[in-house]
Amino acid sequence: MAAEERAAAIVLRASDYGEADRIVSALTREHGKLGGIARGLRKSRGRFERRLEPFSHVMLCFRRRPHGELVFITRAESAGLEVYEPGDDLAKFALGAYMLELSSALIREGSDAAGAYDLLAGALGELCRRGASNALRQAFELKLLRWAGYGLDFSCCRRCAVGAGEHDLRFAFVVAEGGLLCERCRRASSTGAQALAPISLGQLQRLTILPIDAACAEPAALADAGGAINRFIAYTLERKLRSLAFLEAMLPASVRAQS
Amino acid sequence: MSDNHRGIEGLPPAMTRLAHELARLPGIGEKTATRLALVLLSWPRERVIELAESLLEMKERVGLCASCFGLSDCATCAVCANSGRDHGIICVVETPADLLAIERSRSFTGAYHVLHGALAPAQGIGPDDLKIGPLIARIEGRPAGSVREVIIATNATIEGDATALYLAKALKPLEVKTTRLARGLPTGSDLEYSDVATVSAALSYRREL
Numbered sequence: 001m002a003a004e005e006r007a008a009a010i011v012l013r014a015s016d017y018g019e020a021d022r023i024v025s026a027l028t029r030e031h032g033k034l035g036g037i038a039r040g041l042r043k044s045r046g047r048f049e050r051r052l053e054p055f056s057h058v059m060l061c062f063r064r065r066p067h068g069e070l071v072f073i074t075r076a077e078s079a080g081l082e083v084y085e086p087g088d089d090l091a092k093f094a095l096g097a098y099m100l101e102l103s104s105a106l107i108r109e110g111s112d113a114a115g116a117y118d119l120l121a122g123a124l125g126e127l128c129r130r131g132a133s134n135a136l137r138q139a140f141e142l143k144l145l146r147w148a149g150y151g152l153d154f155s156c157c158r159r160c161a162v163g164a165g166e167h168d169l170r171f172a173f174v175v176a177e178g179g180l181l182c183e184r185c186r187r188a189s190s191t192g193a194q195a196l197a198p199i200s201l202g203q204l205q206r207l208t209i210l211p212i213d214a215a216c217a218e219p220a221a222l223a224d225a226g227g228a229i230n231r232f233i234a235y236t237l238e239r240k241l242r243s244l245a246f247l248e249a250m251l252p253a254s255v256r257a258q259s
Numbered sequence: 260m261s262d263n264h265r266g267i268e269g270l271p272p273a274m275t276r277l278a279h280e281l282a283r284l285p286g287i288g289e290k291t292a293t294r295l296a297l298v299l300l301s302w303p304r305e306r307v308i309e310l311a312e313s314l315l316e317m318k319e320r321v322g323l324c325a326s327c328f329g330l331s332d333c334a335t336c337a338v339c340a341n342s343g344r345d346h347g348i349i350c351v352v353e354t355p356a357d358l359l360a361i362e363r364s365r366s367f368t369g370a371y372h373v374l375h376g377a378l379a380p381a382q383g384i385g386p387d388d389l390k391i392g393p394l395i396a397r398i399e400g401r402p403a404g405s406v407r408e409v410i411i412a413t414n415a416t417i418e419g420d421a422t423a424l425y426l427a428k429a430l431k432p433l434e435v436k437t438t439r440l441a442r443g444l445p446t447g448s449d450l451e452y453s454d455v456a457t458v459s460a461a462l463s464y465r466r467e468l
Binding site (some may be wrong): 020085087089243 | 378379380381382455
């Protein structure tokens with residue numbers, strides 16, 4: 001029998017299986033994204049001190065199976081880890097669910113995901129302490145995209161490198177380019193171009209650089225920037241995230257503009 | 260033929276097929292399914308026909324109650340049709356199984372409303388996928404004040420809590436008293452062996468004696 005391993009984990013997805021089992025996808029710092037089955041979870045509060053549901057932050061004990069993709073989750077303990085409970089506010093819940101789904105979509109099993117774990121843990125902590133805001137949403141999106149290798153640069157034109165804000169040029173985010181194009185370089189035929197206001201460009205740059213806790217205190221970039229990031233994520237994943245519609249209903253544009 | 264449907268050596272194909280069908284049921288693995296198939300084979304023909312007919316009858320007759328969306332074999336379920344129950348109190352549950360759990364307690368004599376799920380945005384389940392609209396229409400369709408209380412009995416999970424919060428918000432304009440099931444220590448449990456979250460909830464939801 002394989003040795004039992006332990007890792008702090010954030011549950012990204014969970015679905016009931018059979019009478020009392022649950023299949024769980026969780027992000028760990030040490031082992032990246034793991035898929036596992038917790039046998040008898042819905043009946044045993046002894047072995048599973050914490051329920052394994054989305055947002056659960058637990059010390060996961062598991063054994064690897066020689067030929068199986070899913071690990072056997074043997075126990076889940078609180079171990080003093082920060083508790084994320086966004087269920088007391090719908091905007092918090094919606095943004096948290098979106099963060100989990102985006103993480104699940106961008107992180108592949110087997111990849112080193114310590115950076116993504118730290119980012120998600122930090123973002124969920126800020127979400128539960130300070131509430132939902134578009135600054136937090138945008139900072140999380142930009143940082144997770146960067147971690148996944150899609151670092152978006154809002155400082156200059158990707159073609160001619162002219163700096164944003166120079167020569168009174170207007171800039172647009174072009175999804176297929178993965179960055180900004182100035183009006184001189186942007187061909188009229190470019191698809192998926194989203195014009196960005198100078199204030200949004202400056203704010204996106206700040207949100208990219210600042211740590212997540214400091215980014216939360218910043219004003220969010222305007223709705224144009226939100227639209228550009230949305231389009232880029234949908235382009236990268238080749239689908240829209242399922243939690244997006246609920247998030248946009250719970251975190252309305254007026255709140256976004258103020259935050 | 261896929262691996263899942265490969266015949267089990269020593270078992271005739273008809274039994275293998277039955278075992279595979281039984282193994283689709285929750286909590287039934289391949290071994291148990293094979294054992295059940297062997298038991299069914301040993302039954303008299305009449306009893307097997309009775310079982311097959313009861314399965315078909317259930318599938319053909321059981322649907323959802325037009326009012327509460329609980330399970331029913333006619334337009335209105337037995338609970339909704341029962342004039343002896345208090346229809347001024349509606350208990351909102353996630354699934355028909357939750358309704359049965361409350362009925363088993365024999366401590367609730369009001370009506371029900373089954374949502375058929377809870378908010379789970381990452382699985383694409385939003386408010387429109389639940390029976391929230393019909394609940395509001397049901398209350399609005401009754402004379403003002405006739406529904407005195409809505410008890411939200413969604414699960415004590417983050418998704419259940421968020422669903423309860425959404426419902427409370429949606430019901431607010433209707434000016435109906437909205438309550439949530441209490442949570443805390445299970446009856447007969449030792450405080451010493453309770454987990455942190457349960458003790459914390461029990462303290463938060465304590466009541467005056």
